[in-house]
Amino acid sequence: MEELVAQVRQGRRRAIARLITRVERSDVEARLAVQALYAATGRAHVIGITGSPGSGKSTLVNELAKAFRRHDRQVGIIAVDPSSPFTGGAVLGDRIRMRDLSGDEGIFIRSMASRGSLGGLARATSAVVKVLDAAGFDVILVETVGAGQAEVDIARVAHTTLVIEAPGMGDDIQSIKAGILEIADILVVNKADRPGAANTVKALRMMLHLGGEMSMRHHGELVAVAAVDGAAPAGAWHVRVYETVAPDGQGIPELVAAIQAHYDHLQASGEWLVREKDRSRQDIAQLLQAHFMEQLALAVPVADREALIAAVARREVDPYTAVARLFAQVNNVNSAAVAV
Amino acid sequence: MEELVAQVRQGRRRAIARLITRVERSDVEARLAVQALYAATGRAHVIGITGSPGSGKSTLVNELAKAFRRHDRQVGIIAVDPSSPFTGGAVLGDRIRMRDLSGDEGIFIRSMASRGSLGGLARATSAVVKVLDAAGFDVILVETVGAGQAEVDIARVAHTTLVIEAPGMGDDIQSIKAGILEIADILVVNKADRPGAANTVKALRMMLHLGGEMSMRHHGELVAVAAVDGAAPAGAWHVRVYETVAPDGQGIPELVAAIQAHYDHLQASGEWLVREKDRSRQDIAQLLQAHFMEQLALAVPVADREALIAAVARREVDPYTAVARLFAQVNNVNSAAVAV
Numbered sequence: 001m002e003e004l005v006a007q008v009r010q011g012r013r014r015a016i017a018r019l020i021t022r023v024e025r026s027d028v029e030a031r032l033a034v035q036a037l038y039a040a041t042g043r044a045h046v047i048g049i050t051g052s053p054g055s056g057k058s059t060l061v062n063e064l065a066k067a068f069r070r071h072d073r074q075v076g077i078i079a080v081d082p083s084s085p086f087t088g089g090a091v092l093g094d095r096i097r098m099r100d101l102s103g104d105e106g107i108f109i110r111s112m113a114s115r116g117s118l119g120g121l122a123r124a125t126s127a128v129v130k131v132l133d134a135a136g137f138d139v140i141l142v143e144t145v146g147a148g149q150a151e152v153d154i155a156r157v158a159h160t161t162l163v164i165e166a167p168g169m170g171d172d173i174q175s176i177k178a179g180i181l182e183i184a185d186i187l188v189v190n191k192a193d194r195p196g197a198a199n200t201v202k203a204l205r206m207m208l209h210l211g212g213e214m215s216m217r218h219h220g221e222l223v224a225v226a227a228v229d230g231a232a233p234a235g236a237w238h239v240r241v242y243e244t245v246a247p248d249g250q251g252i253p254e255l256v257a258a259i260q261a262h263y264d265h266l267q268a269s270g271e272w273l274v275r276e277k278d279r280s281r282q283d284i285a286q287l288l289q290a291h292f293m294e295q296l297a298l299a300v301p302v303a304d305r306e307a308l309i310a311a312v313a314r315r316e317v318d319p320y321t322a323v324a325r326l327f328a329q330v331n332n333v334n335s336a337a338v339a340v
Numbered sequence: 341m342e343e344l345v346a347q348v349r350q351g352r353r354r355a356i357a358r359l360i361t362r363v364e365r366s367d368v369e370a371r372l373a374v375q376a377l378y379a380a381t382g383r384a385h386v387i388g389i390t391g392s393p394g395s396g397k398s399t400l401v402n403e404l405a406k407a408f409r410r411h412d413r414q415v416g417i418i419a420v421d422p423s424s425p426f427t428g429g430a431v432l433g434d435r436i437r438m439r440d441l442s443g444d445e446g447i448f449i450r451s452m453a454s455r456g457s458l459g460g461l462a463r464a465t466s467a468v469v470k471v472l473d474a475a476g477f478d479v480i481l482v483e484t485v486g487a488g489q490a491e492v493d494i495a496r497v498a499h500t501t502l503v504i505e506a507p508g509m510g511d512d513i514q515s516i517k518a519g520i521l522e523i524a525d526i527l528v529v530n531k532a533d534r535p536g537a538a539n540t541v542k543a544l545r546m547m548l549h550l551g552g553e554m555s556m557r558h559h560g561e562l563v564a565v566a567a568v569d570g571a572a573p574a575g576a577w578h579v580r581v582y583e584t585v586a587p588d589g590q591g592i593p594e595l596v597a598a599i600q601a602h603y604d605h606l607q608a609s610g611e612w613l614v615r616e617k618d619r620s621r622q623d624i625a626q627l628l629q630a631h632f633m634e635q636l637a638l639a640v641p642v643a644d645r646e647a648l649i650a651a652v653a654r655r656e657v658d659p660y661t662a663v664a665r666l667f668a669q670v671n672n673v674n675s676a677a678v679a680v
Contacts, residue, residue, distance in 0.1 A: 031660065038658035273653060280652035280659065287663040292632045295667075312620035313613060318378035319620060320371065323627040327635075331674045 001029050005036050011074075011136045013108060020110055023127045026120070034127050037134035042276070044076075044133040045263050048158030049143045050183075055166040056190045059246040061143050062101060067249075067256045068139045069106050076132035076140040077101075079111040080125055108132065123286050126157050126279075156183075156282050159275050160262045162255075164188045165204065167196035181207060184239055186258050192243035192251065204241045237265050292330075299333040300326055341369050345376050351414075351476045353448060360450055363467045366460070374467050377474035382616070384416075384473040385603050388498030389483045390523075395506040396530040399586040401483045402441060407589075407596045408479045409446050416472035416480040419451040420465055448472065463626050466497050466619075496523075496622050499615050500602045502595075504528045505544065507536035521547060524579055526598050532583035532591065544581045577605050632670075639673040640666055 007015030022030035049064075051057050058079070065075045101107050112125060125142065132140050142158055163184035181187075187208070189200050242258060244251035266272040296305075308325065311317040347355030362370035389404075391397050398419070405415045441447050452465060465482065472480050482498055503524035521527075527548070529540050582598060584591035606612040636645075648665065651657040 035658045035660045038660075039655050042655050276653040277649055280649050280662075283659045284649060284652065284662055284666070287659055288636070288666060289629055289632070291663055291667055292629070296628070309617055309620050309624060312624065313616040315379050315382050318375045319623040319627055320375045320378075322620075322624055323631055326624070326628060327631055331671070334671045334674075 001033055002036075005033050008033070008037060008131060008135050009040060013105070016108060016131060016135050017110075019131055020128050023131065024112065024124050026124075030127075034130050037130060041130050041133040044129075044137050044140050045160065045259075046129055046133075046140045046142060046158045047259060048156075048161040048183075049141060049164060050161065051164030051188075051190075052166070053145055055164040056246050057143060057145070057164050060164060060188065060190050060244060061141050063244075063246050063249055063252045064141060064256065064259075065101060065107055067252050069104060071256075073106075073138040074136060075107045076135075076137035077107065077109045077143065078125060078128055078132070078140065079109070079143045079145075080121065081111070081113045081145045108135075108137065120290075122157075123290060126283055126286065129157055157279055159266055159272065160185050160259055162186045162188055162259075164190050165200055166191045167194040167200045185237065185262050186255070187239060187241045188244055188255065189241060190244050190246055193245045197243065201241050201243060208239055208241070235269060237262065237269075237271075295330050295334065296326060299330045341373055342376075345373050348373070348377060348471060348475050349380060353445070356448060356471060356475050357450075359471055360468050363471065364452065364464055366464075370467075374470055377470060381470050381473040384469075384477050384480050385500065385599075386469055386473075386480045386482060386498045387599060388496075388501040388523075389481060389504060390501065391504030391528075391530075392506070395504040396586050397483060397485070397504050400504060400528065400530050400584060401481055403584075403586050403589055403592045404481060404596065404599075405441060405447055407592050409444060411596075413446075413478040414476060415447045416475075416477035417447065417449045417483065418465060418468055418472070418480065419449070419483045419485075420461065421451065421453045421485045448475075448477065460630075462497075463630060466623055466626065469497055497619055499606055499612065500525050500599055502526045502528055502599075504530050505540055506531045507534040507540045525577065525602050526595070527579060527581045528584055528595060529581060530584050530586055533585045537583065541581050541583060548579055548581070575609060577602065577609075577611075635670050635674065636666060639670045 004015055004019055008019055019030060019033055023034065047064075049057060049061055061077060061079075065077055068075045101109060110128065112121065112128065129140055129142065161183050163181065163186075165187070167189065181204075187204055189197055189204065191197070192201075240258065242251060242255050244255060246252070266275065305326070308317065308322050312319050312322050344355055344359055348359055359370060359373055363374065387404075389397060389401055401417060401419075405417055408415045441449060450468065452461065452468065469480055469482065501523050503521065503526075505527070507529065521544075527544055529537055529544065531537070532541075580598065582591060582595050584595060586592070606615065645666070648657065648662050652659050652662050
């Protein structure tokens with residue numbers, strides 16, 4: 001495992017891929033490897049890209065990756081699909097993408113699907129970001145399919161978050177998810193050559209304007225008062241709407257410049273450290289809950305837990321009492337371990 | 341508090357409202373009251389209603405409430421808004437709704453907004469359902485704004501889940517959230533008099549058909565193979581698409597009949613107990629995590645936690661080591677408590 005860690009630090013592609021596979025399996029040794037790599041992280045610019053299915057997100061991510069490559073940056077792409085096996089679109093999309101970007105040693109692509117637990121997926125994504133960061137990637141693009149709370153949580157591992165819309169999806173102001181706008185540092189209307197693009201841009205700007213009056217919160221910290229008319233206070237970040245046509249590369253240079261400007265803003269304003277703290281807080285919370293659930297699984301056999309759940313469902317035990325009992329069992333096991 | 345519990349059991353409106361307010365404040369005594377009421381729960385039919393903003397959900401919920409009243413059922417409505425203060429639509433909607441339904445003693449309405457923590461909102465919603473259940477409401481309608489993971493989690497407190505779409509939102513099969521369809525027991529296309537309604541119905545039926553081939557999972561248990569062409573196995577529940585025009589009451593009797601049929605199906609198939617167990621499992625998991633975080637807050641002062649987070653952000657400590665330290669502190673405090 002020490003050898004693997006050393007190879008990952010050197011940016012060896014096969015070592016990176018092998019470690020990620022073990023991270024996804026929640027392998028204990030993989031956790032030790034990520035732990036060993038942690039001190040070497042903190043250099044990469046992590047960019048979250050989220051938005052509705054059908055917004056052309058994957059094509060846009062590919063174009064962004066190519067643009068960063070032209071600036072000689074090493075690019076990691078993590079495509080996360082928290083949705084059910086229902087769709088199956090991601091796999092096809094990934095194959096097309098691999099063909100498009102393959103042959104460039106400066107790009108590493110990995111797709112991750114939720115296999116049951118969303119919490120597990122968020123933890124794994126966070127660990128894979130650490131692996132790529134320690135491996136020397138300058139830019140890490142974390143793409144999530146969909147626009148629900150899961151995607152928002154996953155986007156929280158990012159320093160800069162792009163929210164992608166497409167014409168016809170954002171016309172109805174009601175249908176624009178407020179939560180997703182709140183996490184956006186940069187808004188993109190992709191497929192901007194389609195009919196209705198101007199309306200979508202207008203609707204988003206209006207939404208930003210309305211939001212500006214209430215002030216925008218980023219990652220729990222008040223960092224900017226967004227406004228389209230330049231009313232934001234000095235030093236604050238302006239959330240702006242960009243238009244792109246991804247397959248043509250139209251609007252991509254402007255978008256890359258905006259991403260770079262956001263990076264500079266984070267560094268100059270001290271916001272970079274605020275976001276690093278938010279990422280650490282989130283990491284710790286996720287790992288704590290996972291650790292507690294592991295301890296519970298060790299302390300209380302599945303059959304006992306299921307019997308307790310059934311008793312609660314039959315109203316023989318109330319859930320608060322059930323929780324107190326389970327908690328006491330975890331404590332007893334841990335106290336015994338301490339005593340030994 | 342014993343007095344309050346007794347009054348809630350008698351269905352006294354003011355006592356119910358007072359207890360819910362205390363539940364929302366995470367009041368310790370309120371928790372004891374809910375605990376005391378728990379044995380009296382398990383009778384109500386809990387119906388989750390979710391779907392995109394703009395689907396006319398609130399109006400539909402009002403019409404459903406009126407229809408259940410005509411069947412002489414006591415109806416509780418919990419309107420949950422997990423989205424940001426960005427929109428502000430819920431408050432206005434609630435005021436209109438209150439006017440529409442006020443004066444009927446058989447209807448109790450409560451709206452709940454997320455004040456920061458989604459987990460907290462899910463726990464509070466679950467507790468409020470218990471209060472209304474113990475107070476003797478026959479039907480509890482839990483309405484959630486939006487269609488993300490948060491809403492899905494909140495919908496899990498329901499026995500029967502309705503997913504509402506409106507024309508123009510579901511035309512693009514890509515834009516229909518797979519996750520939300522998976523939790524649906526009944527699909528509704530509201531505003532069915534609008535142009536494009538037939539397309540939306542068709543798209544949903546096609547989606548169900550595609551889903552049918554992969555089999556549908558409900559609450560983690562395989563309960564039905566959905567199909568539009570009657571290919572579902574005997575005894576399985578058919579997810580069907582209903583059309584409504586809520587302000588006219590059009591389609592409402594058919595929808596109420598479908599809800600009742602689902603209730604009968606749950607009872608006859610034994611699925612009711614399966615769902616009760618799922619609800620209990622979810623309840624226990626939520627309460628366990630909350631309890632653990634409370635213990636952590638007691639064991640580790642905020643300043644210490646923040647210092648540790650900052651050290652992780654600066655790469656001086658890795659997150660796994662941080663978690664091990666925090667966990668050890670919780671254990672030490674608990675072991676000491678056991679020893680005393």
